[in-house]
Amino acid sequence: MSIPPLPLRKHRLLIKIVTVCLILALALWTIWPWLPSGSKNRPQTIVIYGFSILEPVITKSIFPAFQKKWQAQTGYDVEIVASFAGSGTVTNQLIMGVPAELALLSTELDAERLIQAGTIKTETWKRLPHGGVINRTPFVILVRPGNPKKIHDFTDLTKPGIRIIHPDPLTSGGANWAIIAEYGAAVRRPGANPDAGRLMLLGIWRNVVAQAGSARAAKTQFDNGFGDALITYEQDGIWSRAHGSTHFEIVYPRSTILSEHTLVIIDHNITQAQRDLIQAFTDFLWSEEAQRLFVSHGFRSVDEKLNSANREFGHIEDPFYISDFGGWRQAKSSIIDETWKNGVLREIRP
């Protein structure tokens, strides 16, 4: 009844045949999507580069909703191709010439850099609805469950022994917002002395133990157990809490900034045939449907009345905007460059 063992030679041959068949099968599977398959015509595409925290809302909600809408309106399929990284990284890629038609940047600062590099000609985003701002979110502090280090405001982060995770201002838009938030919270306190902003930054940055390339990457580090506190977008906290992460609590500072995220259209990458599609997509981003999707993912809509739909949004006593510091260009030179980079950083790491 038992099968007689194959002679060694046949055994070898069998292994060889099986190996070759497996490799051929793998090769066939690999090239499968590129094999000509008759009638299927290629769908139109939109290529979009965005900053890190936008990834879930854009890929999981905004894209599918727009694809459905476009299909219903025109009968055509649209394919949306995207890449996400820190806002600064995305900007560098755009300058180097990635084939993006749209860019979603964390700060207007990065959009300005695109003009300097000649990727776009002028401040085209200012002509878009809300000056190109698609949504907002305040900067908050994430702490460990139960808040063991008793952190209730930015000032508590300056206490010795607190280990802070901070995104890297070189590549992360979120990090730039965070610095303005820290500085602004100090100088806006009633009776603050003129040096309060610098002292706040000095205290906080003494305690920074790790920097990550993007706000998302910083959050991943924090989730993996590093550090006592993370300064980041409220949206990131709300979104991960809604998706079952329980490694943290959100602390709302008394006074903090609301970041504003800018859409930039990269005109020279858009062909004539694409214009209608790109226009429809940009319009869609400010439609009530899309804005509601942003709110459900933890972003604060540019349309204030939609924001009551998300009960997770916390109360901020004294919210402020970048315009309170004269816009990004001025804030960059006086706060980020002068105070933080050339002052605080040199003092900490001479």
Place this chain on the structure above:
Amino acid sequence: MEKRSAQGDKAMNHNTYQKKIPSMLPAGFLILVMMPLLLLPLASVFIYALQGGLQKFISHLVTKDALFALRFSLIIAFATACINTVLGTYAAYVLSKTRFPGREQLGIILNLPVAIPNVVVGTSLLLLWGPIGLFGQILEPFGIQPMFTAVGVLLAHIFVTFPYMLGTIKPVLDDMQTTYEEAAFTIGANRWQTFRYIVFPVLKGGLVTGALLTFAHSLGEFGATVMVSGNLRLRTQTAPLYIFSQFEAGNIEAANAVAAILAVVSFLLFSLIIYFTGRKYNWGHHR
């Protein structure tokens, strides 16, 4: 009776174990040392990948993005292996069989990609082929832009993996006695015939090994690719870039699912390499 015989068996087993233990000690020590360095990190990839069960693991794998990344990586690795098999063999042949001034220096330069950080390879390619680069500026008016396309990724991979083919083939050619080739010439074989019938059969094992090595390295290449690919999902995102992006975004299970597949593929590839190098050595014994 029975009891005694059982005891006898046990004694004998004990005896063989005792003999075996000393010979297994070095291996045991190696495993102990490599545990925290290599084995546990690898294991954690599989643990995290399979944390949510097999069904979840598969559902992480069959997403459009993950499948594309795997396919794209396999195609790039295959193309890289093909191109570098030809280029690397030619380079090895020239370096080993011809004499010219600067031969040693050229050999060192061709092997440099092993030592240069891959990120530097990426940036240098960008600076050459990108819109601000030397070639890029020439190509720009024709609407040709190789960077941030599959071509850019391929260029990077050819650059980075070039030394592996060269390194496998050149020693074989160096060891090969020129008398065989000379003998072939004396009986009227031309250069191609000599290569086809004398050199090629000796090289066969090395060619396969080198190609597989190149394939494996291309499959795992990250540093140069991240600079030149533009990291576009469904367009230019290779499997390692997918893993990095997913990990950064906090989707650790999705990242590890693809990482686990890459680890398994690499294991199979290197098993093949060992199989082929093993055979090559056997040939050496027979000669």
